[in-house]
Amino acid sequence: MEAFSDIATAAYCPRQLYYRRQHADHEVPEPAAERRALAFRYGELLDPAHDLRGEPVDATPTQFRARLSAAKERLDAWGALVDPAGREVLLEGKDARGIAHKVLDGEVAGTDPPTVSVVSAGEPPERGVWEPDSVRAVAAAKALAWERETAVDHAFVEYPAHGVIRHISLGTRRTAAYRHALRVARSMDGPPPRLENDDRCEPCEYRAECGTRTRTLRSLLGGD
Structure with missing residues (x-):
């Protein structure tokens, strides 16, 4: 059975997953962890009396509170996201297991059936969610559906350091991306091919060991 985090990493970069497994790196x-913890403090963070300057947020206080306030107005599930029925819940499905950062009761969330929310420490895209976050949300939703014996057709992805919460439908495209990442994680028995000159390589902690080379501007322009 694959871990949610492994499936998400496979969606991001299979080679990174290979090195993570080699080093047994599972600690957040x-x-x-500090940025993810913001997702459990929305009420406090929205309070104008609370000083955000010491918090790990990646927006000005005005931007941060404006985004959270917009989510509060937009989302019927706001109350359930602020006070979820379950926090850091271990879910075990048919194919994958892992932690759902929040499990939302369907009636409280204003949606039926219950669903999950996964929390990202990163920056959100302009629209939607990144594919690894989508894959992790599908994995968690499917595990919840397996445990509760009910269909789960939507989920949430939170980017709390930016005050952004996205509601996503778990349709055919997202499910297909999840199943592809699951197959990659299951079948890995050696290092996958390297990526070349990819933005994902620059911040990767395994870059030196992986040996991926990023090309210089001169080479990209045909100078060497």
């Missing part, structure tokens, strides 16, 4: 870095 402290800065990322």
Whole structure:
């Protein structure tokens, strides 16, 4: 059975997953954990009396509160996201297991059936969610559906350091991306091909070991 985090990493970069497994790296870095923890403090963070300058947010206080306030007005599930029925819940499905950061009761969330929310420490795209976050949300939703014996057709992805919450439908395209990442994670028995000159390589902690080379501007222009 694959871990949610492994399936999400396979969607991001299969080679990164290979090195993660080689090093048995499963701990969430402290800065990322601090940013994720913001998702459980929305009420406090929206309070104008609370000083956001010491918080790990990646927006001005005005931007941050404006985004959260917009989510509060837009989402019927706001109350359930602020006070979820389950926090950091271990779910075990037919194919995958892992932590759902929030499990939302369907009646409280204003939606039926219940669903999940996954929390990202990163920056959101302009629209929608990144594919690894989508894949993780599908994995968690499917595991919840397996445990509760009910269909789960939507989920949430939160980017709390930016005050952004996205509601996503778990349709055919997202499910197909999840199943592809699941197959990659299951079948990996050696290092996948390297990526070349990819933006994902620059921040990767395994870059030196992986040996991926990023091309210089001169080479991209045909100078060498």
